[in-house]
Amino acid sequence: MMTTKTIAITAATGQFGTIALDLLVQRKANVIALVRSPEKISNAQARKFDYANIEGQVEALNGVDTLILVSGNEIGQRFPQHNNVIQSAKKAGVKHIIYTSLLGASNENTVKSLAGEHVATEQALKESGVPFTILRNTWYTENYTGSIGAALANNAFYGSAKDGKIASATRADLAEAAVNVALSEGHEGKTYELAGSTSWTLADLAAEISKQTGKQIPYIDIPAQDYAAALVKAGLPEGFAGLIAEWDVDVSKGALYSEDKTLEQILGRPTTSLADAVKAAL
Incomplete structure (x- = not known):
């Protein structure tokens, strides 16, 4: 345009x-x-x-x-x-x-x-x-696919999000939406909730990693304080590790679940699937 x-x-x-x-x-x-x-x-x-x-x-x-x-x-x-x-x-x-x-x-x-x-x-x-x-x-899918390497090394995907659903989208999806809004008219005064076309859980992500790598990677849910401690052990600063674990707890309560289809409408297509995002990360 x-x-x-x-x-x-x-x-x-x-x-x-x-x-x-x-x-x-x-x-x-x-x-x-x-x-x-x-x-x-x-x-x-x-x-x-x-x-x-x-x-x-x-x-x-x-x-x-x-x-x-x-x-x-x-x-x-x-x-x-x-x-x-x-x-x-x-x-x-x-x-x-x-x-x-x-x-x-x-x-x-x-x-x-x-x-x-x-x-x-x-x-x-x-x-x-x-x-x-x-x-x-919404949350970037990359926030989670970035942990695939660690999951493969640990033979498991750890987290504290229980079965909380995540309606994520890739950075590219959300960047394209911002560009589409900037290049078109009629968006002034609007607040758009931008969520992925489909939702998934960390168990779904672990299953997708397993499917694409042929390696059995289960999702293991652990208490938030244990997850934070594991992240510190892996080299993350204590404050940031605590935040990541806290975000997972928010996810377990549905903080990143949405059925809003505005993002799909702005893009004119469904958002990138979890399978494609995992493939790109691998």
């Missing part, structure tokens, strides 16, 4: 941002990559941009019509950083902000340790007066 508007994307060297930027370039969009290290961008115009440093943000956003604000990855610092960007975008005259939030962020049953900063950002967007679209992204 051709467009004359200028689209900027933050964190364009990150895993999500890289995919979205490539898609925008492929679709001949007038795109600007907003990054800490502009020299890392070779396929588009790049401007120096840092969530934490408000200095230079307004200048970097000058002439931008639509801003894809990819949520930051510093848990605990996200809201002040996002708010910096929102205020700078308002000053620069940005006409539309698309923000990547969290599935079910304002629900009672959500990924609790992450939801607060997303809800605060959504509120700041609404109060800014800048037209916005909120993309409440």
